[in-house]
Amino acid sequence: MTGPAAMLKPDDRESTKGIHNALLRTALLMLGGIALIFGVGMIAGLLSAHWERGGAIDARLISILICVALAMAGIALLMWRQMRAAVRSDQALNPRERRNRLVLTIAMAVGAAIGFMLALSGGLDGGPGPISLSDAPLPPSVAVGLAAIVAIALPLLSYYWHRRVADELEAAAYREGALMGLYTFWVGAPTWWLLWRGGLVPPPDGVVIYLVVTFVAGVVWLRAKYR
């Protein structure tokens, strides 16, 4: 082999492959987490609807619950195997990358915990609006607990990430993502607001705007970091 390819050590090629595997693994874990939250919400919804109707627990309900539980167990097993693979590949990382992986894992765990708490409290049920994703009321204690997690954990984790984890490529990618997210907000929010005032679209929804801005910032960050 000649040329630049000959200068690449095998672990460099593995490194590029490893990045793609890590991305795929992260996507699988996120999808798995969402599926688990959806499953918990489905079970809670089925049971509450059944109890509201005052019906006895019959074989049909039990079989549906067993199917959902089995599907959730399968997803949890898949996630567990992916996490074990991630831990194994972790041993080849340098300290900064290991800290990065740790922060991502904690962030995902916090996100999953919030999702589970929302699902269990019924806060993921759609509200009355046509676009609203989650404006159903929450018990005050759950609302305060979740707000505290977000208001305390997110700044602490972000501070640690910026100070100890992010190298300059990561920081530049993050800035690029944040900038595009900000422009998405600056352009998208007033556009929606004006169209709503013209009676053309439903009223602006803060949750949808938050999710779109986060999605755009995340995609641009990933592209800038791994292109």
Add this chain to the structure above:
Amino acid sequence: MQRTHGATGNGMKNRLKVLRAERDWSQADLALRLDVSRQAVNAIETGKYDPSLPLAFRIGRLFGLRIEEIFDDGTSGNAQA
């Protein structure tokens, strides 16, 4: 759009891959020595990311070379991709 250092690369050529190969270092080895991620080393080597001046100096010191002996902005013709 013209970009500055520490941002997405302008395709600035550099000899990082050659210098690394001469020392039989992997990208992970170099990343560890520079205290950056492997992705950062890969992005610099492929010209997708231009390092900041402090990192460029660290790279120069590590290889015992001046910055312009490693990086080429296209006007001096020092470095090879």
